[in-house]
Amino acid sequence: MDAVSSPRLTRKGLATRSRIVAAAAQLMFERGVAGTSTEDVQAAAGVSSSQLYHYFDGKQHLVRAVIVHQTEAVLAAQEPLLSRLDSIAALQAWRDLVVELQAGHGCEGGCPIGSLAAELAEIDPAARAELVAGFARWEGAIRDGLATMRHRGELRSDADPARLATATLAGLQGGLLLTQVRRETAPLAAALDMAIAHIASFLV
Amino acid sequence: MDAVSSPRLTRKGLATRSRIVAAAAQLMFERGVAGTSTEDVQAAAGVSSSQLYHYFDGKQHLVRAVIVHQTEAVLAAQEPLLSRLDSIAALQAWRDLVVELQAGHGCEGGCPIGSLAAELAEIDPAARAELVAGFARWEGAIRDGLATMRHRGELRSDADPARLATATLAGLQGGLLLTQVRRETAPLAAALDMAIAHIASFLV
DNA sequence: CCGTTTCTGGACTGTCAACTCCAGAAAGGG
DNA sequence: CCCTTTCTGGAGTTGACAGTCCAGAAACGG
Numbered sequence: 001m002d003a004v005s006s007p008r009l010t011r012k013g014l015a016t017r018s019r020i021v022a023a024a025a026q027l028m029f030e031r032g033v034a035g036t037s038t039e040d041v042q043a044a045a046g047v048s049s050s051q052l053y054h055y056f057d058g059k060q061h062l063v064r065a066v067i068v069h070q071t072e073a074v075l076a077a078q079e080p081l082l083s084r085l086d087s088i089a090a091l092q093a094w095r096d097l098v099v100e101l102q103a104g105h106g107c108e109g110g111c112p113i114g115s116l117a118a119e120l121a122e123i124d125p126a127a128r129a130e131l132v133a134g135f136a137r138w139e140g141a142i143r144d145g146l147a148t149m150r151h152r153g154e155l156r157s158d159a160d161p162a163r164l165a166t167a168t169l170a171g172l173q174g175g176l177l178l179t180q181v182r183r184e185t186a187p188l189a190a191a192l193d194m195a196i197a198h199i200a201s202f203l204v
Numbered sequence: 205m206d207a208v209s210s211p212r213l214t215r216k217g218l219a220t221r222s223r224i225v226a227a228a229a230q231l232m233f234e235r236g237v238a239g240t241s242t243e244d245v246q247a248a249a250g251v252s253s254s255q256l257y258h259y260f261d262g263k264q265h266l267v268r269a270v271i272v273h274q275t276e277a278v279l280a281a282q283e284p285l286l287s288r289l290d291s292i293a294a295l296q297a298w299r300d301l302v303v304e305l306q307a308g309h310g311c312e313g314g315c316p317i318g319s320l321a322a323e324l325a326e327i328d329p330a331a332r333a334e335l336v337a338g339f340a341r342w343e344g345a346i347r348d349g350l351a352t353m354r355h356r357g358e359l360r361s362d363a364d365p366a367r368l369a370t371a372t373l374a375g376l377q378g379g380l381l382l383t384q385v386r387r388e389t390a391p392l393a394a395a396l397d398m399a400i401a402h403i404a405s406f407l408v
Numbered sequence: 409c410c411g412t413t414t415c416t417g418g419a420c421t422g423t424c425a426a427c428t429c430c431a432g433a434a435a436g437g438g
Numbered sequence: 439c440c441c442t443t444t445c446t447g448g449a450g451t452t453g454a455c456a457g458t459c460c461a462g463a464a465a466c467g468g
Contacts, residue, residue, distance in 0.1 A: 010414060010465060034238030035327055037455055048417050053457065055415095109326060117385050118322030122313060123239055131385050163394045166382070167375070170395035174378030178370070181321050181335050190367050191374035198398045201405060214435060214444060241425055252447050257427065259445095 017055045019045045025066045025073070029112050033063055033119050063120070064130050070112040071134035075141070077101065085145030087154075088200050095192040099185050102176065110180035113138075114173045139169045146199065159202035168195040221259045223249045229270045229277070233316050237267055237323050267324070268334050274316040275338035279345070281305065289349030291358070292404050299396040303389050306380065314384035317342075318377045343373045350403065363406035372399040 009017065023045035027036040038059055042052055056062040075082060081094040109115070113134050120127040143165035149155045175191030213221065227249035231240040242263055246256055260266040279286060285298040313319070317338050324331040347369035353359045379395030 008414090012465075013415065016415080031327055032238070032323060034236070034323075038457080039455070049457080050418080050459085051416060059456070110322065114381060115322050117381060118314065118319050119236060119238075121384050123235055128385060135382065135385060163390075164398075166391050167379075167394040167398040170378035170382050170391050171371070171375045171398070172378060173381050174374035174376060174395070175371075177318060177321060177377050177381070178339060178374050180325050181332060181339060186367075187370050187374050190371040191378070194368075194371040194375070194402045195398065197405070198402050201401070212444085216435075217445065220445080242427080243425070253427080254429085254448080255446060263426070 013055070016045075016047060016051060020047060020052060020055060020062070021065045021069045024062055025069050025112070028063070028066055029070070029109055029115070033066075033116065038062075060124060060126070063116075063124070063127055067113070067116055067127060067130040067134060070116065071137065074112055074134075075137060082141045083144075085142055086148040086152075088196065088203070090145065091196045091199065095189075095196060098172065098192065099189050102179055102188055103185050107179050107183045107185060111173060111176040114176055135169065139165045142168050154204060155199075155202045156204055159199075164195075164199055164202075167198070168192075171195040217259070220249075220251060220255060224251060224256060224259060224266070225269045225273045228266055229273050229316070232267070232270055233274070233313055233319070237270075237320065242266075264328060264330070267320075267328070267331055271317070271320055271331060271334045271338060274320065275341060278316055278338075279341060286345045287348075289346055290352040290356075292400065292407070294349065295400045295403065299393075299400060302376065302396065303393050306383055306392055307389050311383050311387045311389060315377060315380040318380055339373065343369045346372050358408060359403075359406045360408055363403075368399075368403055368406070371402065372396075375399040 020041060024036065024041045027040055027044055038049070038052055041062070042049060045052075052062070056065065078094065078097065081090065081097055085091055085094055113131065116127070117131045117135070120131065143161045146155065146159070146161035146164050150157070150159055150161055155161075171191035171194060172188075175188035178187035178191075179185055224245060228240065228245045231244055231248055242253070242256055245266070246253060249256075256266070260269065282298065282301065285294065285301055289295055289298055317335065320331070321335045321339070324335065347365045350359065350363070350365035350368050354361070354363055354365055359365075375395035375398060376392075379392035382391035382395075383389055
């Protein structure tokens with residue numbers, strides 16, 4: 001739709017815009033959207049107020065750009081595994097990666113997309129739409145792997161890749177939330193192991 | 205620990221305090237903590253500023269009281285089923301109830317506790333502690349039902365009630381989040397069906 | 409190299425939200 | 439019934455934050 005749109009941006013302008021989004025994403029991940037002021041973003045990105053408002057029509061627009069940015073970042077962090085979730089072994093490797101990523105932060109921060117979703121779903125319809133799209137991409141990657149397995153005849157025909165992918169993403173999100181709150185990876189591991197076991201129950 | 209503590213409260217004082225917490229809980233459920241000002245709470249509860257600060261040491265303390273309030277409300281809304289999750293049929297009835305509750309709101313709002321958790325986990329350590337306690341009670345209720353099943357010999361001895369309960373709660377939370385964002389109950393239903401199928405896979 | 413557009417610095421404004429204060433009303437307790 | 443404590447009304451203070459404005463610097467395009 002728009003995302004980058006606006007008028008044309010100079011090479012320099014694009015760099016400044018990216019710096020703002022990256023700084024905002026980092027701060028909003030750490031303190032939430034409401035806990036991050038535009039002044040904080042300006043300071044972190046090393047830009048002035050007029051610059052921020054030159055590239056974005058206000059905080060809400062900046063937040064939408066942050067959602068897009070974080071969606072890319074989260075999906076990229078799971079590659080190349082995410083694009084090849086077409087075996088139980090691949091799913092387990094992906095599970096291990098996700099768990100290790102959380103352990104690496106000390107279980108802080110939760111899911112960059114999930115946290116934004118919880119904070120914004122009820123108060124910013126445009127943000128919610130962007131989040132639906134982000135989750136759809138994530139779920140789509142999982143679903144594609146499962147569909148490949150079914151297509152190959154490894155999963156029974158009564159396995160529904162779309163529904164399994166939805167349930168897996170739900171387990172992942174809930175596991176991330178509990179892991180964030182409890183500051184231990186056990187809930188995330190348990191949730192993903194459940195999802196994989198459930199998928200494995202459809203193996204031929 | 206403290207929760208109600210403070211000095212002694214008159215019958216009337218207790219009623220006023222409850223009104224404030226209930227109003228704050230409702231508003232924070234609809235708009236989030238950051239999106240709810242103390243002025244909003246005052247107006248909704250029909251109290252003055254001095255009253256709010258008479259009963260709470262500030263917004264943070266009020267938020268903690270809201271967490272306790274919502275924990276009670278969420279658990280109560282699932283009774284009497286929640287205390288008797290000791291068969292697959294009981295789990296399915298509970299699943300149906302949870303899904304219907306969400307459908308009843310039009311899938312708005314998500315989980316009252318989960319939303320608070322996502323918003324507060326990183327910015328309010330005291331709130332995080334209260335949320336850990338709230339989730340523990342929820343998970344404990346699920347775990348107790350599963351432990352009963354295992355004790356009766358309905359679940360195999362390699363089933364770990366605590367871990368299954370954690371995974372189920374994770375699925376529930378993630379399902380609620382996706383359901384909130386997508387405005388449809390399918391993700392919640394898929395996640396809970398997965399959890400129940402996983403539990404059923406441990407039946408003797 | 410020159411006109412136009414984009415980009416940047418920084419001061420400024422208006423609003424809103426958290427929290428304080430104090431005086432007076434109501435309740436409790438002996 | 440009176441004294442103490444709790445409770446309430448409402449005005450006031452302080453600070454922060456989203457967003458504006460305009461003048462000047464840099465980049466681009468022919």
